[in-house]
Amino acid sequence: MYTCGIDVGSVSAEAVILNRQDGKFEIVAYIITPTGGDSKEAATNVFNRALEKSGLGASDMSSVVATGYGRLNIPFATKNITEISCHARGVVHYFPDIKTVIDIGGQDSKVIKLDSKGNPIDFLMNDKCAAGTGRFLEVMARALDIDIRDFAKIFAGTSQKVDISSTCTVFAESEIVSLIGHGVAKNSIVKGLVYSITGRIISMVERVGLEGPVCMTGGVAKNLAVVSALEERLNLKIKVPEEPQITGALGAALLGYPKE
Numbered sequence: 001m002y003t004c005g006i007d008v009g010s011v012s013a014e015a016v017i018l019n020r021q022d023g024k025f026e027i028v029a030y031i032i033t034p035t036g037g038d039s040k041e042a043a044t045n046v047f048n049r050a051l052e053k054s055g056l057g058a059s060d061m062s063s064v065v066a067t068g069y070g071r072l073n074i075p076f077a078t079k080n081i082t083e084i085s086c087h088a089r090g091v092v093h094y095f096p097d098i099k100t101v102i103d104i105g106g107q108d109s110k111v112i113k114l115d116s117k118g119n120p121i122d123f124l125m126n127d128k129c130a131a132g133t134g135r136f137l138e139v140m141a142r143a144l145d146i147d148i149r150d151f152a153k154i155f156a157g158t159s160q161k162v163d164i165s166s167t168c169t170v171f172a173e174s175e176i177v178s179l180i181g182h183g184v185a186k187n188s189i190v191k192g193l194v195y196s197i198t199g200r201i202i203s204m205v206e207r208v209g210l211e212g213p214v215c216m217t218g219g220v221a222k223n224l225a226v227v228s229a230l231e232e233r234l235n236l237k238i239k240v241p242e243e244p245q246i247t248g249a250l251g252a253a254l255l256g257y258p259k260e
């Protein structure tokens with residue numbers, strides 16, 4: 001029995017095709033692509049590409065579950081479910097004992113608290129301001145002319161950090177441009193930026209109440225600079241799924257199955 005989960009986020013869209021056989025789940029195919037300006041088109045594109053990759057057809061899917069900010073605009077979805085439930089379900093698939101999920105995407109950041117059965121019981125979401133999100137890091141990487149994928153290497157290899165005092169993305173960007181103009185080393189700006197976003201995430205975690213084990217999902221979980229800084233500040237190890245960016249779509253596909 002196959003299901004498909006589709007997560008249309010502000011930055012990226014994902015599709016996961018899942019098979020369940022003898023009570024075991026297997027990811028048959030997945031696709032990650034930029035969302036672009038048309039969320040319906042992005043959903044159709046990831047769905048078709050995932051089908052093609054799996055060698056299956058749309059009629060083989062017993063359900064297509066949509067999540068993410070674009071979830072209400074997918075005509076072929078059979079159901080839509082919030083990102084909170086989908087990320088929680090996706091995380092529990094890999095790590096059944098997780099108590100706190102930190103999902104940092106392009107446009108919002110969420111901290112989700114789970115009970116001992118993996119059900120979401122509380123959450124906090126920052127969706128009003130880009131600071132503390134992947135978009136913040138993208139804007140800063142552009143201003144610095146550094147590939148965001150190099151942040152981890154720079155973070156690990158740099159001891160000095162420059163404090164970024166602006167809390168707003170727009171002001172922080174001007175601050176960085178001015179720091180570069182004053183000849184401040186770009187690597188120490190990167191270090192300062194990572195601690196700045198980490199500080200925002202930690203204040204959300206504290207408001208929800210830290211309880212381990214902790215898992216991080218979303219595209220920013222691929223930024224090992226952020227993961228390391230969070231581990232350092234929270235003083236614990238953070239679990240990250242093999243491909244953290246598909247966690248929402250995977251959770252959606254899992255929730256497409258009837259309860260056993």
Ligand SMILES: Nc1ncnc2c1ncn2[C@@H]1O[C@H](COP(=O)(O)OP(=O)(O)OP(=O)(O)O)[C@@H](O)[C@H]1O
Pocket residue numbers: 008009010011012013068069104105106107108109133134135137138148149217218219220221222223224245
């Ligand atoms: N390889 C990578 N290395 C570092 N960071 C990455 C990488 N890939 C993606 N990112 C970060 O992940 C962010 C996008 O995350 P994600 O795909 O989870 O967002 P989204 O689900 O579309 O957004 P939202 O959930 O807020 O609507 C980017 O803004 C970028 O900062």
Ligand SMILES: [Mg+2]
Pocket residue numbers: 009010068083105106218248
């Ligand atoms: Mg997302």
